[in-house]
Amino acid sequence: MKPWRIRLEAEREIEEGSRWYDRQREGLGKEFLSAVRESLRTIQARPSLGAGWPLAPRGVAVRRYFVRRFPYAIIVLERADEYLVIAVLHLKRRPNYWRRRMGR
16 A cells, blocks of 8 residues: 655645634634544545546546535645645635646
8 A cells, every 4th residue: 555645735735724714713623624634534545536636737646535514625646656645725716726746
């Protein structure tokens, strides 16, 4: 089984999302974190569940996984030696910004 790694930028996006939701309602940020963690556990157990990302470059194995209850997706790049979480993005904002992260 390939190891999983989360890019620092994706970790920051999770933290930013949590802070934003907490400003909307106390405790909602914690619920967001819980939903993201549950999604990560699910996709690590079954990486083939995600759909291909339609905006990914041709020939690059990128999958998206939706976060339950929140308008977020987890974007995962499958490499020969690992799975790399490259973004945890809000689905209504800049949907393709993460592409620059694939080469690093």
